[in-house]
Amino acid sequence: MSNQVSTQKNYSALAQIYDDVMVEVDYETWTDYIDEIIYQYHPDAQSVLELACGTGTMALSLEELAAYEITATDGSPEMIDVAKQKAKSSYSDVQFLTRDFLNLQLDQNFDVVFMVFDSLNYLHSEENILKLHSEVRNVLNPGGLFIYDFTTPRNSRIAIKYLNNESRRINNLYRYRRKSTYNAKNREHTNRFEIEKLNSESGQVIERFQEEHCQHIYTLEEIESIIKKTEFSILNAFDGFALKQAHEKSLRITMVLQ
Numbered sequence: 604m605s606n607q608v609s610t611q612k613n614y615s616a617l618a619q620i621y622d623d624v625m626v627e628v629d630y631e632t633w634t635d636y637i638d639e640i641i642y643q644y645h646p647d648a649q650s651v652l653e654l655a656c657g658t659g660t661m662a663l664s665l666e667e668l669a670a671y672e673i674t675a676t677d678g679s680p681e682m683i684d685v686a687k688q689k690a691k692s693s694y695s696d697v698q699f700l701t702r703d704f705l706n707l708q709l710d711q712n713f714d715v716v717f718m719v720f721d722s723l724n725y726l727h728s729e730e731n732i733l734k735l736h737s738e739v740r741n742v743l744n745p746g747g748l749f750i751y752d753f754t755t756p757r758n759s760r761i762a763i764k765y766l767n768n769e770s771r772r773i774n775n776l777y778r779y780r781r782k783s784t785y786n787a788k789n790r791e792h793t794n795r796f797e798i799e800k801l802n803s804e805s806g807q808v809i810e811r812f813q814e815e816h817c818q819h820i821y822t823l824e825e826i827e828s829i830i831k832k833t834e835f836s837i838l839n840a841f842d843g844f845a846l847k848q849a850h851e852k853s854l855r856i857t858m859v860l861q
C-alpha cells in the first residue's frame with residue numbers, strides 16, 4: 604500500500620474518473636439548451652468550436668443532433684485522451700484537440716464558439732478574461748456567437764454545503780473525496796480532490812493523487828463590465844438553463860455574445 608500522495612496538474616489524475624464524478628450532470632439537457640440558443644440567435648450556424656470540452660461528453664452529445672461540424676478543445680491532454688477514446692468507440696467525427704483557450708492556434712474559423720460548466724471561472728484576472736475573448740474573436744466568422752457560462756457568489760455559498768466532503772467509490776477501481784472551500788471575501792472557490800487508485804481484487808490502495816482546483820467567482824456586473832472592453836456585444840445573459848433573463852439570485856449565468 605502506498606502512503607505517498609502525488610500532487611497532480613489539474614484535470615490529469617481526475618481525467619480517469621471525471622465522467623463518474625459528473626454522473627449526475629444532465630449533459631443532454633445542457634446540449635439541448637446550447638442548441639436552442641444557437642437556433643435562436645444564429646439559425647444558420649454550421650461550424651462549432653467547444654472550448655474546455657473536458658472528456659467530450661457535450662461535443663459528442665451535440666454531434667447526435669446531426670446539425671453541426673464540431674471541433675472540441677481542452678487544455679488537459681489527459682481529458683482529451685479520454686474524449687478521443689469515447690469518440691473512437693462511438694465512431695464520432697468530432698475533432699478533439701489539446702489547446703489552452705488563452706492560446707488557441709487553430710487554422711479554421713467557426714460560426715459558434717461555446718464553453719460550459721464554469722470553465723470561465725478558472726480565469727482569475729480581467730486580463731486573462733480579455734485575452735480569452737480576443738482569442739475567440741480571432742476564430743469567429745462574422746456574426747458568430749460566443750456562448751459561455753459562469754457561476755456566481757450565491758452558487759458557491761450554496762454549493763459548498765453539499766460538495767464539501769463528498770466521497771464515492773468507483774467500480775472498485777478508484778475512491779475519491781472532494782473538499783470544497785469558499786472564501787467569500789476574495790471570492791475564491793477551491794475544490795480539492797483526493798483520489799485513490801485501488802487494486803480491484805484486494806481493494807488496497809495502489810496510488811494516491813491530489814488535485815486542487817481554484818476558481819474565481821464573478822458577479823454578472825463584473826463580467827458585463829469586462830465584456831464592455833471587448834469587441835463583443837451582449838445579446839443576452841440567461842439564468843441557469845432557462846431562456847429567461849439572469850437576475851441577482853442566479854446561480855449560473857449563460858452569456859450570449861456576438
Ligand SMILES: C[S@@+](CC[C@H](N)C(=O)[O-])C[C@H]1O[C@@H](n2cnc3c(N)ncnc32)[C@H](O)[C@@H]1O
Pocket residue numbers: 613614625654655656657658660661676677678679682702703704705718719720721722725
Ligand atoms: C469543470 S471542467 C468542464 C469540462 C466540460 N466542459 C464539462 O462540461 O464536463 C473545466 C475544464 O476546463 C479546462 N480548462 C481549464 N483551464 C483551461 C485553459 N486555460 N485552457 C483550456 N482548458 C482549460 C479543464 O481542463 C477542464 O476540462
